[in-house]
Amino acid sequence: MIRDITGFSNPLVKRLRSLREKKHRKREGLFLAEGLRILTEARDSGALPEILVLSDDARPHPLAEELIEQTLAAGGDVIRTSAEILSKITAKDNAQALVGVYPDRPTPLAAIDRSAAPLWFVAQAMRDPGNLGTLMRIGDAVGAGGVILVDDCVDPFSVETVRASMGAIFTQAIVPTEWNEFLGWLRTGEGQLVGTSLNTTHDYQGPRYAAPTFLMIGNEARGLPEDYEQACDLLVKIPMLGRADSLNASVAAAVMAYEVVNQRKTATT
Amino acid sequence: MIRDITGFSNPLVKRLRSLREKKHRKREGLFLAEGLRILTEARDSGALPEILVLSDDARPHPLAEELIEQTLAAGGDVIRTSAEILSKITAKDNAQALVGVYPDRPTPLAAIDRSAAPLWFVAQAMRDPGNLGTLMRIGDAVGAGGVILVDDCVDPFSVETVRASMGAIFTQAIVPTEWNEFLGWLRTGEGQLVGTSLNTTHDYQGPRYAAPTFLMIGNEARGLPEDYEQACDLLVKIPMLGRADSLNASVAAAVMAYEVVNQRKTATT
Numbered sequence: 001m002i003r004d005i006t007g008f009s010n011p012l013v014k015r016l017r018s019l020r021e022k023k024h025r026k027r028e029g030l031f032l033a034e035g036l037r038i039l040t041e042a043r044d045s046g047a048l049p050e051i052l053v054l055s056d057d058a059r060p061h062p063l064a065e066e067l068i069e070q071t072l073a074a075g076g077d078v079i080r081t082s083a084e085i086l087s088k089i090t091a092k093d094n095a096q097a098l099v100g101v102y103p104d105r106p107t108p109l110a111a112i113d114r115s116a117a118p119l120w121f122v123a124q125a126m127r128d129p130g131n132l133g134t135l136m137r138i139g140d141a142v143g144a145g146g147v148i149l150v151d152d153c154v155d156p157f158s159v160e161t162v163r164a165s166m167g168a169i170f171t172q173a174i175v176p177t178e179w180n181e182f183l184g185w186l187r188t189g190e191g192q193l194v195g196t197s198l199n200t201t202h203d204y205q206g207p208r209y210a211a212p213t214f215l216m217i218g219n220e221a222r223g224l225p226e227d228y229e230q231a232c233d234l235l236v237k238i239p240m241l242g243r244a245d246s247l248n249a250s251v252a253a254a255v256m257a258y259e260v261v262n263q264r265k266t267a268t269t
Numbered sequence: 270m271i272r273d274i275t276g277f278s279n280p281l282v283k284r285l286r287s288l289r290e291k292k293h294r295k296r297e298g299l300f301l302a303e304g305l306r307i308l309t310e311a312r313d314s315g316a317l318p319e320i321l322v323l324s325d326d327a328r329p330h331p332l333a334e335e336l337i338e339q340t341l342a343a344g345g346d347v348i349r350t351s352a353e354i355l356s357k358i359t360a361k362d363n364a365q366a367l368v369g370v371y372p373d374r375p376t377p378l379a380a381i382d383r384s385a386a387p388l389w390f391v392a393q394a395m396r397d398p399g400n401l402g403t404l405m406r407i408g409d410a411v412g413a414g415g416v417i418l419v420d421d422c423v424d425p426f427s428v429e430t431v432r433a434s435m436g437a438i439f440t441q442a443i444v445p446t447e448w449n450e451f452l453g454w455l456r457t458g459e460g461q462l463v464g465t466s467l468n469t470t471h472d473y474q475g476p477r478y479a480a481p482t483f484l485m486i487g488n489e490a491r492g493l494p495e496d497y498e499q500a501c502d503l504l505v506k507i508p509m510l511g512r513a514d515s516l517n518a519s520v521a522a523a524v525m526a527y528e529v530v531n532q533r534k535t536a537t538t
Contacts, residue, residue: 041512130399134517143510164517171512205531241412241530243310243440248403248433251523254516258524261510262474 002068004056005081008088012079016053016089016101022155031104031157032089033169035096036063041167042100043067048074049100055083057097064098090159104157107146107173109185117145118211119260121253122182122193124228125151125219132156133164134250135217139172142257146173148214150182183231186214195224195232196252198245204236209260217253271337273325274350277357281348285322285358285370291424300373300426301358302438304365305332310436311369312336317343318369324352326366333367359428373426376415376442378454386414387480388529390522391451391462393497394420394488401425402433403519404486408441411526415442417483419451452500455483464493464501465521467514473505478529486522 005012018024019032030050033039039049040063052071054064068078089099114120121139126132132154135147149156156174165172177185186193192209195216216232218224223246229235238247238255247255274282287293288301299319302308308318309332321340323333337347358368383389390408395401401423404416418425425443434441446454455462461478464485485501487493492515498504507516507524516524 044512134520137513137517138520140511140513141507141509141516166513168511168513205534238410238527239530239534240410242409242437243313244406244409244435244437246435247410247523248406248519250517251403251407251520254520255523255527258507258527261508265474265508 001072002078002080005079005085008085013081013085013089016051016099019101020091020159022158025104025155025157029104030101031162032159033100033102033162034090034092034098034159036061036098038162038167039067039098039100042102042170043070045167045170047102047170049076049102051077051079051101053079053081053086053089053099053101055086055097056080057083067098105174107175109148109175109177109181112145112173112175114145114189114191114212117143118213118264119144119257120146120148120212120214121257122148122150122214122216123153124179124216124224126153126217126249128220128249129154129158129160130164131220131248131250133161133166133169135253136161136165136168136172138250138254138257140168142261144172144257145212146175148175148177148182150177150179179228192234193232194234194236194256195229196238196256197224197229197235198237199229200235200237202234202236204238204256204259207234207236209263211264213260215253215256215260217249220249270341271347271349274348274354277354282350282354282358285320285368288370289360289428291427294373294424294426298373299370300431301428302369302371302431303359303361303367303428305330305367307431307436308336308367308369311371311439312339314436314439316371316439318345318371320346320348320370322348322350322355322358322368322370324355324366325349326352336367374443376444378417378444378446378450381414381442381444383414383458383460383481386412387533388413388482388484388526389415389417391417391419391483391485392422393448393485393493395422395486395518397489397518398423398427398429399433400489400517400519402430402435402438404522405434405437405441407519407523407526409437411530413441413526414481415444417444417446417451419446419448448497461503462501463503463505463525464498465507465525466493466498466504467506468498469504469506471503471505473507473525473528476503476505478532480533482529484522484525484529486518489518
């Protein structure tokens, strides 16, 4: 059954709004995702929302109808409310007409099957939600397994990150851990740890990358700490032909990741 | 001489704040850039600010001292004010300790020397300032000549765009024009127009790109209009191995641009 909510002061509205904050997400183990495209992506990846909120002034869309039915069939709640209240929930003007509440699903490091994918990202102290979400989206595009988060990264389940991921939050494993824990785990099996660095002259197209490749992406402002660089099996550099000395973190990740997958493509043809 | 300003209601503070808005930038032909790094980049590219604003609680930095001297020597104004007022000007908490006011410098299409660079970006209806700034930054990294803007693009001189460009706004030609004008100009000389598209099966690593390459980047949500695709000499596709059907616009631009410059690298060695 679809339930209607009309008041801003409704406790559920307050609860949903609170999910914009990390502490409330943590406590509830839930996060918000917006928009028909991302919610359909989630469904196709096997995730249905615990709560589906829709705007009462939205034109009915066949895909939205499907989502409503499937959410109800799976025991979830479906709430209809005003576009204004939806905007309040996601703190965005012109909010999407659909918002879903999903259980967060961090993957423990020990649960990763590293050989299930040829490539994994390791984000180190990544601070920008747009970068982290874009990294997930790139991971999906290149067939990566997921993003391992070390040090003080931005919350992977924030509204902004989920938005930038364009649904990849549901297809990529999200693995929050610590650097030492990650390094210990890495060395118990196969895996080449690759960092991009200004402190090397090795062009990124030089080496043949070994699967699974673990690509480290350093903090946006500072890059990788020196001892992290030393722990890498390979340090490489993306050529910079102009005045700037670096690329945006997610852009550099994409250039590296496509080099890795392109090498595999060449190897198999 | 350095002038001190302490009040929020000072007319110059108001004028500087107004430069956050496009109509005021247009009218004055000026734009704002923030931060020692970007301002130094500007100076190294030959651009000194007409007005340099610095925070009175900033520790003196030798590079900032240089900038102050050079700005004064060039007949510019140097203003010292509080960190609070600086934050007001750029509408950013923890504002950078330095803000510069520069003449905007759009390049007319007719003034471009297309053979001066192997690669040019053509942004079509790009709406996100972060994407456009990142595109400039990528352009700098790959030695592109600049960004040609067609249709309804976001203002290249907005505070957010300039911030994301990390200084590349001063090294890349910024060429606002119209699609038909661009196309007419393009066909009067050398140049291969390349678009990325979902409507093709040609892998982007297939073709040998001809210099100068004009890389089209379509609108973030809709991609390139069909008739624009038809006007391209080549349509190519970046392989997508996951569920998503597209990459972020600036990420796709980077992957394409590095393919183009990597081909040149291979060709010359």
